[in-house]
Amino acid sequence: MTPLLQKLIHSFQFLPGIGEKTAQRFVHHIFGHQKHLAQGFAETLLEAIEKIKHCQRCQNLSEDDLCQICASSERDESILCIVEHPSNVSIFESTQSYDGKYFVLHGVLSPINGVGPQDLGIGKLDILLKQHPIKEVLIATSSKVEGEATAYYLYEYLNDKVAKITRPAHGLPIGGSLDYIDGQTLTRALRGRQEMVD
């Protein structure tokens, strides 16, 4: 095991769930027969790191200043859906039952981890609400404790700035992550969404 391979095994472990044994297995796989594929992978990763940025309007991952959804003139400008992660946008899109716009927080409020409103870009929502004819904000953070707390923070923050604030209907499993919900359940939860009131 050369110093360079040891460094590579160490650096593989930034990936979630990857420990030393798995990293070793990856390295032996690569230098067994897969150098060519590994090179293509590493080059694609560097290209993505260079080109992928946050959409200036909605913060979703994008290769351009504005993502395809924000740039589209065919989406309903009157409704804005706030989600935790880019993967949530993919799931909403796959249901084909939502044609509004999005705002991606890239996380939830978490005082214990030092994540505050400014880390999630919540200040940008002000500008969005002033510049676009948004009539409804649908807060689709998860129903976990921190997701709920973030939803209520957003509700307080947005309450006097927009006509209607909603949460997806019951139908989402309590305590679950949005990543593991089937499209049908999510479609029902969207159709039955409830207005948030004091």
Next chain:
Amino acid sequence: MTPLLQKLIHSFQFLPGIGEKTAQRFVHHIFGHQKHLAQGFAETLLEAIEKIKHCQRCQNLSEDDLCQICASSERDESILCIVEHPSNVSIFESTQSYDGKYFVLHGVLSPINGVGPQDLGIGKLDILLKQHPIKEVLIATSSKVEGEATAYYLYEYLNDKVAKITRPAHGLPIGGSLDYIDGQTLTRALRGRQEMVD
């Protein structure tokens, strides 16, 4: 999900055991908060792909033409241990009970997968035996079916070229991979190694 991110998710899946869901999780992790670590990782991977080659003598992974073990004058030149994978060398070294040289096959004979003697560099063993004062070849392929078949092929191939051919002693679990053996078991198996005879 942009085309570039889709390409990245696809290209992650060359790693063993990584499917689409896990690749998506890796990508969301990277573009959530880990771009900096991901960049260091990708650069280390490209550096390793460029610099890591097979040692000209033993085929083990090396940053130089000759690996550190082949280049060392303090190792016993009279014994050569043939292993399947670079990881096997690491395990042998960790026991500190072997101070000879190695030869790394990077696989086993597998007619069904089109892996023949030339793919494992077995022809190079001829040159090694002529150029170095090797008195014993210790064939440490695994005790799985293909490892055993490779050991017997090597035995037939080397029988008239070297004084003594051995296999590690019983003590290795039957049917197991060398990667999961503790050092103590391997030390015992090395001390009790048996000469192969017709």
